[in-house]
Amino acid sequence: MTSVIVDDRPDCDGPPDPAGSSEQNRRRVELDLGDRLAVLAWPGAAWLAALLVVAPVAFLATSILSPRGDVWRQQWETRLPGELVQTVVLLAGVSIGTLVLGVGFAWLTSAYRFPGSRLFGWLLISPLAMPSYVLGFVTLSVIGFTGPLQGWWRAQFGADAWFPDVRSMGGAIAVFSLVLYPYVFLLARAALRDQAGAAFEAARTLGAGPLEAARRVVLPQLRPAIAAGVAVVMMETLTDFATVQYFDVDTVSVGVFRIWRGTFDRDAASEIATLVLAFALAVIGIERLLRGRARFGEAAGRASGIVPRPLSGMRAGVATGLCTVVFALSFLLPSIQLVVWAVERARSDNGTPVTERFGDFLYHSLLLATICAVICAVVAMVVTNASRFGHRRSTGLAARLTAVGYAVPGPVVAIGVLLALVALDDALERIGLGLPGVAATGSFLGLVYAYSVRFMAPALNAAEAGLDQVSVDMTASARTLGHRPSSIMARIHFPLSRTSLATALVLVTIDALKELPIVLLLRPFGFDTLSVWTFNLASESRFEQAALPALTIVVFALIPVAVLSLSLNARSDAAAAAERATAPAGEGLL
Amino acid sequence: MSGATNGAPALVVDGAVKRYDSTTAIDRISLELTNPDILALVGPSGCGKSTLLRSIAGLAHLDEGSIRINGVLVDDSRHRVPPEKRGIGLVFQEHTLFPHLSVIDNVMFGIRDVGRKAARQRASEALEVVELAGFHDRYPHELSGGERQRVALARALAPRPALMLFDEPFASLDPNLRTQLRRDVIGALRATGTPAVFVTHDQDEALAVGDQLAVMRAGRIEQTGPPPNVFHEPANRFVAAYLGEASFLPISDGGAGPVTALGPVAVESDGVEADVAMVRPDDVRFVPDPDGDAVISAIEFRGVTWSCSIMLADGTTVVSNRSHVDPVAVGARGRVEMMPGHPQIPIPADR
Numbered sequence: 001m002t003s004v005i006v007d008d009r010p011d012c013d014g015p016p017d018p019a020g021s022s023e024q025n026r027r028r029v030e031l032d033l034g035d036r037l038a039v040l041a042w043p044g045a046a047w048l049a050a051l052l053v054v055a056p057v058a059f060l061a062t063s064i065l066s067p068r069g070d071v072w073r074q075q076w077e078t079r080l081p082g083e084l085v086q087t088v089v090l091l092a093g094v095s096i097g098t099l100v101l102g103v104g105f106a107w108l109t110s111a112y113r114f115p116g117s118r119l120f121g122w123l124l125i126s127p128l129a130m131p132s133y134v135l136g137f138v139t140l141s142v143i144g145f146t147g148p149l150q151g152w153w154r155a156q157f158g159a160d161a162w163f164p165d166v167r168s169m170g171g172a173i174a175v176f177s178l179v180l181y182p183y184v185f186l187l188a189r190a191a192l193r194d195q196a197g198a199a200f201e202a203a204r205t206l207g208a209g210p211l212e213a214a215r216r217v218v219l220p221q222l223r224p225a226i227a228a229g230v231a232v233v234m235m236e237t238l239t240d241f242a243t244v245q246y247f248d249v250d251t252v253s254v255g256v257f258r259i260w261r262g263t264f265d266r267d268a269a270s271e272i273a274t275l276v277l278a279f280a281l282a283v284i285g286i287e288r289l290l291r292g293r294a295r296f297g298e299a300a301g302r303a304s305g306i307v308p309r310p311l312s313g314m315r316a317g318v319a320t321g322l323c324t325v326v327f328a329l330s331f332l333l334p335s336i337q338l339v340v341w342a343v344e345r346a347r348s349d350n351g352t353p354v355t356e357r358f359g360d361f362l363y364h365s366l367l368l369a370t371i372c373a374v375i376c377a378v379v380a381m382v383v384t385n386a387s388r389f390g391h392r393r394s395t396g397l398a399a400r401l402t403a404v405g406y407a408v409p410g411p412v413v414a415i416g417v418l419l420a421l422v423a424l425d426d427a428l429e430r431i432g433l434g435l436p437g438v439a440a441t442g443s444f445l446g447l448v449y450a451y452s453v454r455f456m457a458p459a460l461n462a463a464e465a466g467l468d469q470v471s472v473d474m475t476a477s478a479r480t481l482g483h484r485p486s487s488i489m490a491r492i493h494f495p496l497s498r499t500s501l502a503t504a505l506v507l508v509t510i511d512a513l514k515e516l517p518i519v520l521l522l523r524p525f526g527f528d529t530l531s532v533w534t535f536n537l538a539s540e541s542r543f544e545q546a547a548l549p550a551l552t553i554v555v556f557a558l559i560p561v562a563v564l565s566l567s568l569n570a571r572s573d574a575a576a577a578a579e580r581a582t583a584p585a586g587e588g589l590l
Numbered sequence: 591m592s593g594a595t596n597g598a599p600a601l602v603v604d605g606a607v608k609r610y611d612s613t614t615a616i617d618r619i620s621l622e623l624t625n626p627d628i629l630a631l632v633g634p635s636g637c638g639k640s641t642l643l644r645s646i647a648g649l650a651h652l653d654e655g656s657i658r659i660n661g662v663l664v665d666d667s668r669h670r671v672p673p674e675k676r677g678i679g680l681v682f683q684e685h686t687l688f689p690h691l692s693v694i695d696n697v698m699f700g701i702r703d704v705g706r707k708a709a710r711q712r713a714s715e716a717l718e719v720v721e722l723a724g725f726h727d728r729y730p731h732e733l734s735g736g737e738r739q740r741v742a743l744a745r746a747l748a749p750r751p752a753l754m755l756f757d758e759p760f761a762s763l764d765p766n767l768r769t770q771l772r773r774d775v776i777g778a779l780r781a782t783g784t785p786a787v788f789v790t791h792d793q794d795e796a797l798a799v800g801d802q803l804a805v806m807r808a809g810r811i812e813q814t815g816p817p818p819n820v821f822h823e824p825a826n827r828f829v830a831a832y833l834g835e836a837s838f839l840p841i842s843d844g845g846a847g848p849v850t851a852l853g854p855v856a857v858e859s860d861g862v863e864a865d866v867a868m869v870r871p872d873d874v875r876f877v878p879d880p881d882g883d884a885v886i887s888a889i890e891f892r893g894v895t896w897s898c899s900i901m902l903a904d905g906t907t908v909v910s911n912r913s914h915v916d917p918v919a920v921g922a923r924g925r926v927e928m929m930p931g932h933p934q935i936p937i938p939a940d941r
Contacts, residue, residue, distance in 0.1 A: 471686060474686040476673070476686075480676070480678050480679060482674045484672075496689065
């Protein structure tokens with residue numbers, strides 16, 4: 001408190017003398033530089049983060065303002081019409097597929113009890129750990145034209161026996177539906193668990209049968225959750241350009257990849273990438289439209305879920321069978337196949353140079369993922385703290401902008417980051433500071449930047465959840481006890497949101513390990529990750545060699561899925577959760 | 591910060607205005623608190639009392655006006671001192687103890703610029719003041735609600751603030767504990783000579799805690815003064831009704847001077863126009879009389895007393911307390927008399 005200037009008038013017990021009031025006017029607390037900076041620093045940091053996230057998207061979006069006629073004409077005369085049609089068909093097909101699987105299984109496991117229903121409640125989310133490019137190549141290799149299944153088929157029924165074409169739009173839709181339905185499943189089931197119970201029972205007492213009640217009362221209540229789930233699914237589908245290539249499906253994202261990796265024509269790639277962005281905006285628009293005026297997650301308090309009714313006999317058998325088939329196709333069988341290949345590969349003694357570089361690839365993957373996770377966690381921590389210490393409305397807007405990367409498909413982020421780095425490079429060159437290599441065909445810095453933009457949202461969500469455990473009044477108390485915001489962040493907010501931040505680290509690390517489109521577009525020459533290795537080997541039909549890196553990714557990706565399952569199980573016991581919330585931080589995950 | 595001169599202003603709020611969008615949360619508020627007095631700030635929810643407290647603490651910023659704490663200008667709507675430099679202590683309704691720190695670490699959190707040993711010593715003393723000397727190593731979740739609020743008080747007092755602020759500090763405690771804790775808190779403030787502002791919506795608490803009382807409504811201060819003065823001579827009907835049960839009788843011109851159904855009212859000639867007179871339940875007495883023109887219209891048991899609603903001849907109702915040993919029945923007739931020494935208080939017309 002050395003900066004507080006208090007005049008040292010002699011103590012006097014009487015009323016203050018008239019001169020006192022004018023004397024008091026001179027008594028001020030002198031604010032030091034730190035105080036003055038703090039007022040600007042928090043909103044400044046939040047807006048800097050928002051700016052860095054938005055910049056790539058903005059650079060990309062503005063590239064459409066000066067369109068290059070030759071690019072569009074050439075594209076329009078060759079691939080573009082087909083790409084647009086195939087993108088629409090793929091998105092529609094995957095939406096319908098995930099809707100049927102996700103909502104169907106959510107209803108089945110919430111409203112009924114049958115052998116294994118509790119177990120399937122979390123087994124059915126395991127496909128979240130299976131990247132589409134892994135399931136894609138396993139599917140093709142096993143039941144594709146050259147695979148063992150079709151070989152057997154032809155041996156049985158002759159060389160011309162009809163078999164559905166796996167390398168097709170239908171195959172791609174099936175694969176995406178199988179790996180992406182858990183997003184719809186999770187959100188629909190949460191809504192069923194948290195809010196639909198009372199309305200369902202009310203409808204039953206009013207004379208509606210279970211299916212009528214489900215259709216007329218429960219489904220409309222689930223609409224916001226389903227819309228959110230399908231939107232995530234469409235974004236994931238849109239961002240992909242690897243899996244679809246296995247199936248000869250040509251989407252606009254593939255178009256971006258082909259132009260960039262084929263010609264390194266930045267302008268042409270960015271113009272087609274604006275189309276991908278347009279699709280993403282359309283997805284968000286559709287989500288808003290479907291959600292209507294309902295608020296997602298509006299129900300609070302002790303709303304009860306639907307009480308499951310037991311199924312028996314045939315019906316129970318069908319329910320268990322359906323769950324088993326989908327779990328087997330989407331996760332169990334492909335995992336087994338990967339293990340078999342990996343073991344065969346390890347037994348065969350011809351260790352190829354590629355296998356020997358497994359350590360390198362794993363190191364690259366982990367290095368990239370860890371750096372991005374730390375960046376995301378730190379930025380998320382600063383941004384959420386800024387909204388606690390700074391002007392709420394402005395920093396809140398900054399936080400929302402910082403999270404915008406989740407809604408921007410990978411190719412858009414990647415090309416946008418390239419444009420932003422080129423602009424930075426130009427600016428630096430103008431003031432005489434070269435940044436060699438940054439804006440070239442790809443760089444590690446670009447990769448880290450793009451990953452951080454794309455995966456900031458889960459980190460922000462986790463950091464916000466962590467800070468929610470510190471009440472606004474608690475922060476206020478800490479300030480009146482003489483601590484600056486930075487000290488409060490370090491001594492109060494950080495220790496209390498440590499668990500949430502650890503979760504954020506894990507989530508971002510795994511997402512980054514699985515990520516393929518961005519690294520394919522932006523990786524520097526010779527920088528291979530597990531996902532790139534998997535994709536390249538699978539593209540050349542060297543499935544056995546691809547098994548080891550693919551399996552490694554699946555095993556890592558199972559970690560957050562397991563954490564999610566555990567937390568979902570724990571949530572059913574509300575009392576235990578409340579207890580955990582009040583227990584000292586530090587226990588729990590990690 | 592401590593050791594401020596007795597009688598010097600601990601807090602001066604001058605013309606404070608705080609707006610949120612289109613609503614004005616506090617509207618040209620001025621008040622002054624002298625060392626080491628305790629001010630109770632009372633009013634219905636949404637009247638702006640918490641906003642005023644937050645502005646004093648530095649958690650909200652004024653749009654107009656100024657605030658001085660212990661003679662130091664902390665907010666003149668341009669120049670603002672952050673909360674951590676205002677030298678105040680703050681206690682909230684919900685305990686805001688840091689869950690990852692032990693009791694002693696919580697209390698030490700605010701003691702700065704002294705060595706760890708000295709800080710520990712001061713924190714121990716603060717815990718002794720709130721009678722929690724043996725609780726050093728407990729964690730907040732191991733404490734009862736009352737103990738948590740005591741630790742919060744000790745934590746706020748330990749840095750020896752120039753001014754303590756309380757935002758409904760006892761609202762989440764059960765009534766018996768609340769009264770006890772209130773006495774303890776007042777005792778601790780008196781013992782340390784710390785001036786304080788108490789925000790509450792509880793009338794009884796407001797009357798009990800303060801040397802001064804300020805009644806707020808809709809962003810304005812309706813009246814300030816020592817609690818007995820405000821209670822017995824309310825500035826308007828709102829203040830009269832907010833601080834306790836009151837009956838209002840219309841004043842008419844009875845020829846010889848202003849009167850109500852209960853007799854003459856002493857209205858100061860230079861006072862503002864008074865249209866009603868206030869009568870508290872302990873000011874009037876019901877005397878059973880079969881020929882009386884007053885009728886008991888309702889009774890309610892309050893424990894120590896019966897609360898009787900009495901309909902007078904002119905149709906107005908007045909409430910009177912009656913000893914539990916002397917009950918009356920609904921429909922009983924009688925007369926209503928003023929208690930000796932209890933005048934009817936003329937109340938100016940409400941704004």
